Amino acid sequence: MPLHELFEEANRQLVICNACRYCEGYCPVWPALERRRHLTPGDVAHLANLCHDCNDCLTACMYSAPHEFELNPPQIFSKLRTDTYDRYVWPRVGQVRSTRALVGTALSLAVAVLLLAFRLALHPHAPKGSPYGFIPHDALIAVALVPVVWGLIIMTIASLHYWRDIGGSWSELAHPVTWMNALSDGARLKHMSGGGPGCDYPGDSPNNLRKYFHLTLVAGFGLCFASTTVAAIEEEFLNRIPPYPIISAPVLLGLFGGAGMLVGCLGLLRLQQRRNLEATTPRMSAADRVLVWTLIALAGTGVLTTVLRSTSAYAAILLIHLATVVTCFAIAPYTKFAHFVYRSMSIYKDRLEAAPRN
Amino acid sequence: MPPRTDRSSRYALKQDENSAEHLEWLRETFDQPWDIVVIGGGNAALVSALSATDLGARVLLIERSPWSLRGGNSRHTRNIRCAHDFADDYVTGPYTYDELWNDLCGIGSGPSNERLAAFTLEQSQSAPGWMSDHGVGWQPPLTGTLNLGRTNRFFLGGGKALINSYHRTAERAGVRVVYDATVTRLLVEGDRCSSVVVESGDREYLAKARSVVCASGGFEANIEWLSRYWGSAAENYHIRGPRYNDGLVLQQLLDAGAATAGEERGFHAVAVDARSPKFDGGIATRLDSIPFGITVNREGQRFADEGEDIWPKRYATWGANLAGQPDQIGYTLWDHQADELFLPPMYGSLSAPSISELAVQLGLDPTVLTETVRVFNEATAPDARTRFSPAGLDGVTTAGILPPKTNWALPLDKPPFHGVPVRPGITFTYMGVAVDESARIVRQDGSRFENVFAAGEIMSGNILTTGYLAGFGMTIGTVWGRVAGREAAQLATS
Structure with missing residues (x-):
């Protein structure tokens, strides 16, 4: 339309x-x-x-x-x-318009990264269970950082365009307390509660299943992010080189995070299958599925990497996981992953509008 | 655990009404004897059903409409007016029995049966708690509800959400609901009715029960019936609720000797947009602009005090005001300064830079309308604008014109000017069956039907005469639904 x-x-x-x-x-x-x-x-x-x-x-x-x-x-x-x-994303190709375009992007990127990774894998010396056995540290950082920085730039520009289009001004963006409240509203899914009793989702009775699955997914994602951050700190500042023991912050955070993401994703998928289709559109349903499957790939390969790290499959699964991570970051702005950016801007704007005026 | 979906609704949705499976389900339903048959599917019917199942009765509910339009007029409601002594999360202050009684006496010609009206008010005090216990959710007073926030409790999501909640509770309680089914006859023998004829699809069934609760509403959607009292004017009324409220069950009861209660011409009617659908327009088509401008008839003349009282108290007089005008049409006008003081009309407004151009758009005589506005403007006070206060009665009145405008009388002199044609929109009729305190229907000879009860709009004439208080229809339906369900269950299970 x-x-x-x-x-x-x-x-x-x-x-x-x-x-x-x-x-x-x-x-x-x-x-x-x-x-x-x-x-x-x-x-x-x-x-x-x-x-x-x-x-x-x-x-x-x-x-x-x-x-x-x-x-x-x-x-x-x-x-x-x-x-x-x-x-709002640049370039405006495929995007959520078509599942096929996305899957194509994902696959081609994955193949490219995999090829690159296997070439690097010829590097022979490193302790077992360490990623640097296959990929030099600096190469890994570079491969991961490029799509992250790209995504951040794209989404920042998109969010600012969006902000102007919904009637926001630049000066209105500078309210830190409102930002904290708005981001908290978004992270807690405060407004996914139907005024108290819950959402009529997927059927026509109020319940909180989707909210809980979504919160589990986001919390899991957060834990995985924390795992990566902690590992980076241990490595850069404390000179502890992976592999880390099972009972260590990076491994435990990663395992619980991955499990949370998987539980959240599978729950959301199951609910979506039973959803009242009159309330949505095929395009949105497709965008939801693409995002959830992407996250399942991300979390699933991550968990497998940890579980299989002392086996001979480690190299292969690690490379697949790294390729998945890089691909996910690269396509994030073009998937429904970006929804939280626009939603956060709108929650922020709503908080500004609804605040009692003196 | 997967979320529960409303199985009965899913069932009803998926059934082709002539499928073998559905026919078998209907046959099985009507083969068994029930404790209680409830006729109707709105608030009073569901409350009756739930009140009866609380006492262990087995209930069959016959809903005239398909699943997707279930709930009768209650679909369009939003709140209930009950007496309470204290503020709580959902009402902003006390609204005592005495205050509610005074409000009820202040509308129309007061309560129709003082004993039953007093009983309704007394029982209203426990209604909200009972509703919460049976699944109803509430919303705190917000911007759109603040002007009634002390006296009325608002259902979270409105009347259809309330109906959905009651259906979920009813399903858990084992109430069986047949949709798309019309009760065509009550088989009355002496002072008892033990079966009713139900039409569903193109088949007829006999529903057998020990008690019958009639909660099937008024006859406002039956234009022919309305015209018995209103003549051809009835053809110009809009019916705010569904087409199903044709009074078929009420007619059966009257034919079986039930006494009537309430005035033939009694109804709750408001001003609705003349461009809105003839039926089922509900809340969105009403016009709230009247206190902030003037309203003229087809001849371009004012005919009533637009500023009589705050709108929630007076909105219900405008249905009758319009019904008394030629062609049952009016034109509500306002100017730029009043444009943001009321809810935006759903069809927008006709607008023009001058009154005479607006008159042309509305199909009125430009000379006459310009003169009406000139005379009105001259009658407004010179300091009207400084004293004007839309929040409450401001006493800013006209001088020397009839009818006067006794509040918010600002001149219409700031273009652009806006206008909307309005007609009477009937919410429900009051004339129904007389009942006693057990909700049993009274007969013309003064005796009672032993096992036939009434609740809701079908018996609202026992309480209301001509005027209306916002949210009071739900009070009547809830109070009397509880009584009817309880009494019917006690009789049926004794």
Whole structure:
């Protein structure tokens, strides 16, 4: 659907919502709508990204189909969010538009990195269980850092464009306390709670399963990140070279983190299979699946690397894991991974707007 | 554990109504005798069903609509008005029995049956707790609800969410719900009714029960019935709820000798956008602009005090005000300075830089409307703008015109000017069956039906005469649903 049609449809629905307002207890989207009598494309993008897709407004709506008003906010918000994910990253190719494009990117990158890694693997000397047996330390850092830096640049530019488009000004960005609150709201999924009882997801009864799986996934991701950070500190500053013992911070954090990510991912996948499809779009579902499978690959290979590190399969699995890490970082801005950036910006904006004015 | 989905709803959704499986399920349902048949699918019906299952009764609920439109008028509700002595998380202050009683006496011609009205208020005090116990969620007063935040409790997500919650609770309690089913006849013998004829698909079934609860609403969607009292004017009314409220069960009861309660022309009606659908427009089509401008009829003349009281207290008088005008149409006008003082109309407004151009857009006589606005503006106070306060009664009144505007009387002189055509939108009719304190339906000879009960809008005429208090329909439905369900269950299981 072209953007102007998307906006027209969102505007049609949201004008009815704004004349009704029954949903205002569910999440901040509706109070934010109440502050806007005339909507712009930036406004609807902001509302769409503020939406945590809990579906409660749809199940509560007396105007959903077969009523002639045919309201379906979760679905129109999904369409708008995929538009956001497409719009702000550079270069604008494939992106969440097509699962195939993404898988293609992932595979080609993986192959490239693998080839590189195997060539480097000819390096013969290093203790067993250490990555540097296969890849020189500096090469590893370089291969990992390039996509990370690339992703950070792309997402920073994207988020600033998004911020301007939803009506934010540069000076408004400088409120550290609001930032902390907003990031905390986002990390805790405060707004994925349907005003208390939970989300009508995947069916039509409120529950908190998706929230808990998502929190588990994010916490697991955080632990893996912590594991890497701790390892870097031990190595750079304490001169402790891997392999680390099982009972050590990097290994334990990594194992628990990987397990958390896997539990979260598999739970989310299972819920998504049973989801009420009327409340979403095929594109968003595909984007969700791509992201979750990417994270499963990331966490799964990571856990395997640790488990198999004293076996002969170590070299192969390590290289696959490293290739996966690099690929994931490289494609992150083009997958739904980026959703938290726009959502954080919108939560921040909402906190600024909703703050009591003196 | 996977989340529970509403199995009965899933079942109903997936069933082709003529599939062998569904027909078998219907046959099995109607083959067994039930303790109680509840006719209706709104708030009063579900409360009756839950109240009866609390006492161990087996309940069959016959819902006229398909699953996707279930809940009757209750789908469009949002809050309930109950008496309470203290503030809590969901009400901002005390609203005592006496204050609610005064409010009830202050609308229309007061309560229709003072004894039953007093009983309703008394019982209202325990209603919110009972509702919470049966799955209803609440929301704290927010911007959109603050003006009723002390007196009314708001359902989280509104009436359809409440209906969904009650259905989940009912499903756990074993209530069986048949959707898309119409009760066409009550088989009454003497003072008892032990079976009702149910039409579903193109088949007829007999539902057998020891007690029958009629919670099937008023007759507001039956234009022919309305026109018995309103003449051809009824054809111009909008019906805010679903088409199913045609009074079929009410008619059966009256034919079986039930006494009526309430006035024939009694109803709760508000001003709705004339451009909205004839049926089921619900809350989004109502207009809140009236206190902040003027409202004229087809002839371009004002006809009522637009600033009589704060809107939540007076919005319900405008249905009748409009019903009394030629062609049952009005035009609510405001200017730029009032544009942000009320909820935005869902179809927007017609706008023009001058009153006469706006008149042309609205199809009114430009000369007459310009004159009406000129006369009104001259009658406003010179310091009106400095004293104007939209938050409460500001006493900013007109002088020397009839009808006066007794609050918020600012001149309409800041272009652009806006207008919306409005019509009466009927929420529900009051005339129904008379009941006693056990919710048993009373007969014309003064005796009672032994096992036929009524709850909700079908018996609201026992309490309301002409006026309406926001959220009070849900009070009636909840209080009397609890009584009807309890009494029916006690009779059926004794």
